[in-house]
Amino acid sequence: xxxxxxxxxxxxxxxxxxxxxxxxxxxxxxxxxxxxxxxxxxxxxxxxxxxxxxxxxxxxxxxxxxxxxxxxxxxxxxxxxxxxxxxxxxxxxxxxxxxxxxxxxxxxxxxxxxxxxxxxxxxxxxxxxxxxxxxxxxxxxxxxxxxxxxxxxxxxxxxxxxxxxxxxxxxxxxxxxxxxxxxxxxxxxxxxxxxxxxxxxxxxxxxxxxxxxxxxxxxxxxxxxxxxxxxxxxxxxxxxxxxxxxxxxxxxxxxxxxxxxxxxxxxxxxxxxxxxxxxxxxxxxxxxxxxxxxxxxxxxxxxxxxxxxxxxxxxxxxxxxxxxxxxxxxxxxxxxxxxxxxxxxxxxxxxxxxxxxxxxxxxxxxxxxxxxxxxxxxxxxxxxxxxxxxxxxxxxxxxxxxxxxxxxxxxxxxxxxxxxxxxxxxxxxxxxxxxxxxxxxxxxxxxxxxxxxxxxxxxxxxxxxxxxxxxxxxxxxxxxxxxxxxxxxxxxxxxxxxxxxxxxxxxxxxxxxxxxxxxxxxxxxxxxxxxxxxxxxxxxxxxx
Numbered sequence: 001x002x003x004x005x006x007x008x009x010x011x012x013x014x015x016x017x018x019x020x021x022x023x024x025x026x027x028x029x030x031x032x033x034x035x036x037x038x039x040x041x042x043x044x045x046x047x048x049x050x051x052x053x054x055x056x057x058x059x060x061x062x063x064x065x066x067x068x069x070x071x072x073x074x075x076x077x078x079x080x081x082x083x084x085x086x087x088x089x090x091x092x093x094x095x096x097x098x099x100x101x102x103x104x105x106x107x108x109x110x111x112x113x114x115x116x117x118x119x120x121x122x123x124x125x126x127x128x129x130x131x132x133x134x135x136x137x138x139x140x141x142x143x144x145x146x147x148x149x150x151x152x153x154x155x156x157x158x159x160x161x162x163x164x165x166x167x168x169x170x171x172x173x174x175x176x177x178x179x180x181x182x183x184x185x186x187x188x189x190x191x192x193x194x195x196x197x198x199x200x201x202x203x204x205x206x207x208x209x210x211x212x213x214x215x216x217x218x219x220x221x222x223x224x225x226x227x228x229x230x231x232x233x234x235x236x237x238x239x240x241x242x243x244x245x246x247x248x249x250x251x252x253x254x255x256x257x258x259x260x261x262x263x264x265x266x267x268x269x270x271x272x273x274x275x276x277x278x279x280x281x282x283x284x285x286x287x288x289x290x291x292x293x294x295x296x297x298x299x300x301x302x303x304x305x306x307x308x309x310x311x312x313x314x315x316x317x318x319x320x321x322x323x324x325x326x327x328x329x330x331x332x333x334x335x336x337x338x339x340x341x342x343x344x345x346x347x348x349x350x351x352x353x354x355x356x357x358x359x360x361x362x363x364x365x366x367x368x369x370x371x372x373x374x375x376x377x378x379x380x381x382x383x384x385x386x387x388x389x390x391x392x393x394x395x396x397x398x399x400x401x402x403x404x405x406x407x408x409x410x411x412x413x414x415x416x417x418x419x420x421x422x423x424x425x426x427x428x429x430x431x432x433x434x435x436x437x438x439x440x441x442x443x444x445x446x447x448x449x450x451x452x453x454x455x456x457x458x459x460x461x462x463x464x465x466x467x468x469x470x471x472x473x474x475x476x477x478x479x480x481x482x483x484x485x486x487x488x489x490x491x492x493x494x495x496x497x498x499x500x501x502x503x504x505x506x507x508x509x510x511x512x513x514x515x516x517x518x519x520x521x522x523x524x525x526x527x528x529x530x531x532x533x534x535x536x537x538x539x540x541x542x543x544x
Contacts, residue, residue, distance in 0.1 A: 004347065004348045005038060005041050005042075005348060006041065006045070008315075008348050008350060008385075008386060009045060011350065012310075012313065013310070014310040014311065015271070015311075016271050016311060016312070016313055017263055017267070017271055017272065017308055017311035017312065018259065018263065018271065018272050018274050018304060018308065018311065018312045018313070019042070019047070019271060019272070019273050019274065019313050019315070020274040020275075020276070020281040020301055020312065020313065020314040020315065021034075021035055021038060021273065021274070021275050021281075021315050021317070021388060022275075022276065022277060022278035022280075022281045022282065022314065022315065022316040022317045022388070023035075023275070023276070023277055023278065023317040024277070024278050024316070024317045024318060024319055024373055024374050024375070024376075025277075025319065025325065025371065025372045025373040025374070026083070026277065026372060027322075027324055027325050027371065027372050027373070028319055028322050028324050028325060028373075028390065028392075029088065029089070029090055029324060029423040029426065030322075030390045030392060030447070031317055031390065032088060032090035032091065032094070032275070033090045033093070033423075033424075034347070034388070034390065034459075035050075035052075035090070035094070035273075035275045036090060036093055036094050036097065037459070038273065039094070039097075039098075039111075039273055040097070042271075042273050043101065043111060046270045046271065047111075047270050047271045047272065047273055048109070048110070048111060048112060048266060048269040048270035048271070048272075049111060049112040049113070049114060049262065049266045049269070049270070049271075049272045049273070050094075050098075050111065050112075050113060050114070050272065050273045050274075050275065051114040051115070051116040051258075051259060051262055051272055051273070051274045051275070052085070052113075052114075052115060052116070052274075052275045052276065053083070053085075053115075053116070053117050053255075053275065053276035053277060053280060054080075054081045054082045054083060054085055054115035054116075054117055055081070055082035055115050055117055055118070055119045056114065056115040056116055056117060056118070056119075056219065056223070056258050057115075057119060057131070057219060057220065057223055058079060058080050058081060058082055058115060058119070059080055059081070059113060059114055059115030060080075060216065060219075061076055061079055061080040062076055062080035062081070062095060062113045062115075063112055063113040063114065065080070065095065065099060066095060066098040066099045066102055066111065066112075066113050067102060067110060067112075068099070068102060068103065073092070073095065073096065076095060077091060077092060077095065081115070082115070082117060082119060082120075082121070083117075083121065089422070089423050090423070095113075098111050098113060108269070112266065112269075114258075114262050114272075115258075116255055116258040116259050116262060116274070116276075116300075117251075117254075117255055117258070117276075118223065118226050118227065118230065118251060118254040118255070118258075119223065119227070120227075120230065120251055123168055123171055123172070124166050124168060124171065125165070125166065125170075125171060125227060125230055125231065125234070126165060126166050126227065127159060127162045127164075127165025127166060127227065127231075128159070128165075128187060128191065128223075128224035128225075128227045128228055129159045129162050129165075131220040131221065131223045131224035131227070132155060132159075132187070132190070132191060132194065132220075132221070132224045133155070134216075134217065134220040135191075135194050135195075135198065135217050135220045135221040135224070136148065136152060136155065136194065138198075138205075138209070138213065138216075138217040138220075139194070139197060139198065139201075139205075139217075142204070142205055142208040142209055143201055143204065143205070143208075147197055147201060148194075148197070149190065149193035149194060149196075149197055150193075151186060151189070151190045151193070152190060152193075152194070154186075155187075155190065157183075158183045158186055158187050158190070159183075159187070160183060164178050165178065165231065170231075170234055171234050171247070174234065174235050174236055174237045174238075174243060175237070177231060177234040177235035178231070178235070179228070179230075179231030179232040179233070179234045179235035180232055180235035180236075181235075184228060184231060184232065184235075187228055188225065188228045188229075188232075191221060191224045191225045191228060192225065194221055195218065195221040195222065195225070198214070198217055198218055198221060202214060205217075215265075222257070222261075226250075226254045226257070229250055229254075230247065230250050230251065230254070233246045233247050233250050234247060240293055241293035241294060241295060244290070244293055244295055245295045245296055245297050246297075248286070248288075248295060248297045249297035249298060252280060252286070252297060252298060252299050252300045252302075252303065253298075253300075253303065255276075255280060255300035256300040256303035256304050259272075259274065259300060259304050260304060260307065263308075276300075277374075278316045278317055278374060278380070279299060279374060280299050280300050280301060281299060281300065281301035281314050281316070282299055282301050282302065282314060282316060282380060282383060282384065283299075283301055283302050283305045283314060283383040283384070284302065284379050284380070284382075284383040285297065285298060285299075285302065286298070286299045286302075288374075290369075301314055313385045313386075314384050314385055315348060315384065315385060315386040315387065315388045316376070316380055316384045316386075316387055316388065317387075317388045317389075317390065318335065318336055318339055318376050318387050318388065318389040318390065319336065319373060319389075319390050319391070320336050320337075320339075320340040320389070320390065320391030320392065320393070320394060320395075321391060321392055321393045321394075321398070321427070322392055322427070323392065323393075323414055323415070323416035323417075323426050323427045324416065324417060324426055325371040325372075325373060326371070327366070327367065327371055327373060328366060329393070329394075329395050329398050330364045330366065331364065331366070332395070333360075333361060333362055334361055334362055334363065334364035334375070334376075335358050335361045335362075335363065335364070335375065335376035335377070335381065336364055336375065336376060336389070336391075337361075337364070337395070338357050338358050338361050339357060339358070339387065339389040339391075340389065340391040340394050340395055340462060341394075341395060341462070342357060342462060347388055347389050347390065347459070347460070348386045348387070348388055349386060349387045349389060350385065350386045351384070351385060351386065354381055354386075354387060358376075358381055363375050363376070363377045364376075391446070391462060392426065392427035392446055392447070393427045393429070393444075393446055393464070394446065394462045394463075394464055396462075396464070396517065397429075397444050397446060397464040400444060400466060400518065401429050401431075401444055403530075404431050404442055404444075404530060405431070407530065407531070407534045408534075408538075409433060409434055409435075409538070410431055410432065410433065410534070411431070411432045411433075411434065411435050411437055412429055412430065412431055412432075413429070413430045413432070413437055413440075414427070414428075414429055415427065415428040415429070415430070424447060424449055425445075425447075427446060427447075428443060428444065428445045428446070428447070429443065429444045429445075430443050431443065431444075432537070433534055433537035433538040433540075433541055434537075434538070434541045436541065438541075439537070439540075440469070441468070441469050441533040441534055441536065441537035442466065442467060442468050442469065442530060442533055442534075443466075443467045444464060444465070444466055444467070445458065445464065445465050445467065446458055446463070446464040446465070447459075452506060453505055453506040455495040455496070455505040456495045456496060456505060456514070456516055457495075457496045458516075462517075463498070463516055463517060464516070464517060465514050465515070465516050465517075466514060466515050466518055466526065467504055467507070467512055467513070467514045468512065468513050468514070468526075468529045468530060468533050469510075469511060469512050469533050469536070469537070470511055470512065470513045470529055470532070470533060471511045471532075471533075471536060472511050474511075474513075474529065474532060475503070475508075475511045475513065478501060478513060479503060483503075483508060483509050483510060483511045484509065486503050486508040486509045487509065489503075490503070490505075490508070493505075495516075496516070497516065498515075498516045498517040498519065499515065499516070499517060499518060499519035499520070499521040499522050500515060500516070500521070500522065501513055501514070501515045501522055501525060501526070501529075502514060502515070513529065
C-alpha cells in the first residue's frame with residue numbers, strides 16, 4: 001500500500017487538509033488495519049492527526065494517553081471509544097503504535113487522536129446533563145457562581161429524570177421524545193448562554209486554568225448543544241422517513257462541525273487523516289433503504305468538501321469476499337468484481353483508472369442488510385478521488401482453492417471468527433489430507449503478518465500466496481540447497497515476485513515453498529507439488 005498511497009498524495013495539485021479513508025462496513029477488520037498502516041505512511045508525509053468515527057469527548061482520554069498520559073490501555077479502550085470500537089484488535093494496535101511513535105519524536109511532531117462523532121448510537125442518544133455540568137463546573141471553579149447566566153441554577157430541574165433522554169422509545173417514536181418540551185427549549189438557551197459566558201471570560205479562564213482546559217469546556221458545551229438539536233429532531237412528528245433522514249442529517253452536520261473544528265486546531269501542525277464509514281465521508285448525497293424507508297441526507301464529507309474544496313479528498317472503501325461478513329466473492333461484472341480482477345494494482349484505484357476499469361459495471365446484489373455492507377455504485381465512483389479495494393480472498397485464489405479441493409479426500413478449514421482465529425488470519429484457508437485436520441499440506445493466504453511474515457507484500461490488491469509442504473528432498477531439488485541452508489540464501493530471494501516458486505519466507509526452514517499468484521509460468525509445477533504434498537500427507541495419515 002505504501003507506494004500507491006504516496007503516489008496518490010503526490011498527484012494532488014493542492015496540499016490536502018483532510019484525507020478521508022472510508023470503509024463500506026464496520027464488520028470487516030481489514031479496513032481499520034489498513035487505516036493503521038496508512039497513518040504510518042502519512043506520518044512520514046507530515047500528517048499530524050487522525051480523526052475516527054467515535055465520540056469526540058470520549059476521545060480526549062485517548063489523545064491524553066497517546067501523548068504519554070497515565071492510566072491503563074484497557075481503560076482507555078473501554079472509555080475512550082464509542083460504538084464498541086475500543087474492543088477491536090486494530091484499535092488497540094492503533095493506540096499502542098501512536099503512543100510509541102510519540103515517544104520517539106519531538107513534541108511538535110507528535111500525532112494527535114480525535115473522535116469526530118457526537119455521543120450518539122444508532123438507537124439511543126444521551127441527554128445533555130453531563131456535558132452542561134462540566135461546563136458549569138469549569139466556570140464556577142475559576143470565576144465563581146456570579147458569572148453564570150440566568151437559569152443556570154435551575155439546571156438540574158430542567159434536566160429532570162435523565163433516563164428520559166436516553167430512552168430507546170424516544171428515538172423510535174416522536175411522541176415519546178422530550179426534545180421539544182419547554183424544559184428542553186430552556187436548556188438549549190442555557191447551553192448557548194453558557195458558551196457565550198465561556199467566550200466572554202476566555203482571557204481570565206485561560207490564565208486561571210490552561211488553554212486545553214478552556215477548549216475542553218467549550219467542547220462539552222458544543223456537545224450539549226448538539227445533543228439538544230438532535231433531540232429536538234427526534235421529537236419531530238413528520239413522516240417516519242422524513243424524520244429519520246433529518247436525524248441522520250443532524251448527526252452528520254455535527255460530525256462536519258467537529259471535523260472543521262479539528263482542522264482549525266490542527267491547521268498549523270499538518271493535515272488530518274479521517275476514517276469512517278463511506279456514508280459519512282462521501283461527497284454526494286447519502287442514501288439508505290432502511291426497512292420500508294428511503295432515506296437521504298448530506299454526509300459530513302459532503303459538507304466539509306463544499307467548504308474546504310480541494311483541501312478535502314475522499315477514498316471510498318470497497319470489499320470483495322469476506323468471511324467476517326460471510327460475503328462471497330462478487331460477480332465478475334460488478335464494480336467490486338472488476339476491481340478484484342485487476343491483479344497487482346492498487347489497493348488505491350484513482351479516478352483516471354476507475355473510468356476504464358468499471359465502465360459498464362453493475363451494482364452487486366449478493367449482500368444482505370445484516371452484513372452492513374454498502375456496495376459500490378456509479379454515483380459513489382463518480383464523486384470520489386479513489387477507491388480503496390480490499391479483497392481478502394480474490395477470485396483467482398478461490399479458483400485455486402477449488403482445484404485443491406478436487407484432490408481425493410481433502411478437507412478445508414477457513415479461518416474466521418467462528419473458530420476463534422485471530423483477525424489477521426481471517427479468510428486464510430488450510431487444506432488437509434483427510435478429515436482429522438491435524439497438519440495441512442497446503443495453505444492459501446492473502447495478508448501479511450507484520451514483523452513475522454510480511455516479505456511477500458500481500459497488502460497489494462489481488463495478491464495472494466499459495467504455500468505447499470514440499471519436504472526436504474523436493475525443496476533441495478527445486479533450489480539446489482536444503483531447508484537447513486535457507487537462512488544463508490534468503491537475502492537473494494525476491495519474495496514479492498509473482499508466478500515464481502520460492503522458499504516460504506517464514507517456514508522455508510521446514511521445507512515449505514510458496515508462490516504468489518500462481519500463473520502460466522508455474523502452473524504445471526504447482527500441480528505436481530500439490531499432488532506430491534497431498535500424497536505425502538495421505539501416507540503420513542495412514543501410518544500406524
